[in-house]
Amino acid sequence: MPYGSVAPTALEKPITINTLRRMKADGEKFITVSLYDAPMAAMAQKTGVEVLLVGDSLGMTVLGFDSTVPVTMEQMIYHVEAVRRGNNKSLIMGDMPFMTYGTPTQALENATRIMQAGAHMVKLEGGAWLADTVEMLSERGIPVCAHLGLTPQYVNKLGGFRVQGRDDTQAEAILNDAKLLDQCGADLLVLECVPSELAKRITAAVSMPTIGIGAGRDCDAQVLVINDILGLTEQPPKFSKNFLVEAGDIPGALRKYAADVKSGIFPAEEHTFS
Ligand SMILES: Nc1nc(=O)c2c([nH]1)NC[C@@H]1CN(c3ccc(C(=O)N[C@@H](CCC(=O)O)C(=O)O)cc3)CN21
Numbered sequence: 014m015p016y017g018s019v020a021p022t023a024l025e026k027p028i029t030i031n032t033l034r035r036m037k038a039d040g041e042k043f044i045t046v047s048l049y050d051a052p053m054a055a056m057a058q059k060t061g062v063e064v065l066l067v068g069d070s071l072g073m074t075v076l077g078f079d080s081t082v083p084v085t086m087e088q089m090i091y092h093v094e095a096v097r098r099g100n101n102k103s104l105i106m107g108d109m110p111f112m113t114y115g116t117p118t119q120a121l122e123n124a125t126r127i128m129q130a131g132a133h134m135v136k137l138e139g140g141a142w143l144a145d146t147v148e149m150l151s152e153r154g155i156p157v158c159a160h161l162g163l164t165p166q167y168v169n170k171l172g173g174f175r176v177q178g179r180d181d182t183q184a185e186a187i188l189n190d191a192k193l194l195d196q197c198g199a200d201l202l203v204l205e206c207v208p209s210e211l212a213k214r215i216t217a218a219v220s221m222p223t224i225g226i227g228a229g230r231d232c233d234a235q236v237l238v239i240n241d242i243l244g245l246t247e248q249p250p251k252f253s254k255n256f257l258v259e260a261g262d263i264p265g266a267l268r269k270y271a272a273d274v275k276s277g278i279f280p281a282e283e284h285t286f287s
């Protein structure tokens with residue numbers, strides 16, 4: 014057991030939103046990886062990765078675009094199907110692409126397609142304007158992961174991939190959005206590139222589990238993009254870590270990421286914003 018007392022093992026039972034709520038209550042961190050294909054999904058199951066995100070980051074990490082804006086429903090469906098074929102235990106979350114959930118009705122139609130491709134939950138970027146949409150999907154049996162802070166589909170509006178919530182007004186707005194979407198029935202919340210103090214406050218203020226990326230160690234879970242874990246990214250974000258270097262091979266890198274999150278070693282100070 015090279016990484017301490019919490020060496021990850023293969024998932025035995027399917028992970029559900031109830032599993033994740035219980036883990037939040039027990040203070041046990043869960044692992045999320047953004048990945049896109051069947052063999053990686055299978056390896057994640059063996060490593061005990063509780064949640065798989067089929068991220069629209071695939072537009073950048075797989076397809077060579079310079080943002081996630083060009084990603085289509087057809088591309089998301091293709092990759093959700095592949096991931097689902099490789100893994101029958103992790104909870105699979107599918108990103109809804111840019112402008113496929115602009116209205117509640119449009120969101121319902123497109124979320125249905127992602128669910129029927131094999132996802133157990135959809136993820137949407139945005140704040141208070143999504144309240145009706147989250148409520149509508151939830152009431153009809155589609156669990157929703159909200160995504161606040163640095164929302165990459167807003168890159169053209171944000172003027173770049175920048176840390177969000179640094180001033181008090183913006184921080185309060187993100188906190189209020191999180192509380193509202195929690196009340197509307199969201200089941201998970203991704204917090205991306207926000208100061209760790211803000212992520213800590215939000216995690217304490219909402220009933221849904223939070224998943225951080227560049228949001229410090231106090232979230233209920235962490236997510237990284239598989240390309241960053243494996244050192245495939247030319248200019249990796251500051252919050253990410255190449256686990257392949259120390260681990261030596263791909264299964265080892267995934268195991269080390271999982272073990273380091275479970276034991277609180279990752280993220281360290283150098284991966285966080287304040
Ligand atoms: N490989 C990869 N990893 C990701 O985490 C990721 C993607 N691609 N594509 C979709 C979005 C885009 N993301 C990004 C991309 C760049 C930064 C970045 O360079 N951030 C600066 C911080 C800038 C500031 O201080 O405001 C950094 O230094 O990390 C952050 C998130 C996160 N997502």
Ligand SMILES: CC(C)C(=O)C(=O)O
Binds near residue numbers: 047067070203236
């Ligand atoms: C970075 C994560 C949270 C994501 O949304 C993605 O991989 O698309």
Ligand SMILES: [Mg+2]
Binds near residue numbers: 069108
């Ligand atoms: Mg995404």
